[in-house]
Amino acid sequence: MSKILRKLAVTAVATMALGGTTLAASGTASADTSYHCRTSSHSVDNPAYSGALPDNFDFTVKLCAKRSGGYISSYAKISWDGPYAQQTYNENTFDTVRFHLQTKKSVSGPDKVVQYGNYTGLWYALDHASEYGNGSYETGTLKHKAGSSRYLADGYIQIDWNNDGRGYRNTYFSASPTV
Secondary structure, three states: OOHHHHHHHHHHHHHHHOOOOOOOOOOOHHHOOOOEEEEEEEEEOOOOOOOOOOOOEEEEEEEEEEEEOOEEEEEEEEEEEOOOOOOOOOOOOEEEEEEEEEEEEOOOOOOEEEEEEEEOHHHHHHHOOOOOOEEEEEOOOEEEEOOOOOEEEEEEEEEEEOOOOOOEEEEEOOOOOOO
16 A cells, blocks of 8 residues: 555544544644734824725734643744735835744733743745735744743734834733733
């Protein structure tokens, strides 16, 4: 029996044994169902373009955190629906873009940042979006040694628009539930 047929047979038997449940495996954090997540959205206008064509980026961010084995893990998944007209978006739209992911300890008052990461891969992903201006990007996972306190994932997109002279502008999203 060929390797492919053997794999198909094992998958079919495993599926039947689980009562029709489909088996799936993934190495990404987003496949782990023990994460507690919250999704929020914001529309961001390109300040360097003032023409008649649409130029907004509609961002959706899912911030997730989980507690496991004495650690807090957090990550973010960013997706967007951007402008597709060449006049309103091209590889020169941004000077730089990054996602600032934070793991925070939940305290009374402002939550304390215990770990953070800046993910500049978002810039590359935006510059190489689909022909319709759509795309997605997932950050790496932050892992922090945790005590008995409650923790959460938080984060924001930082965009330095080309030719606006203002540096980074932050767009904030809703933090994950505490874990």
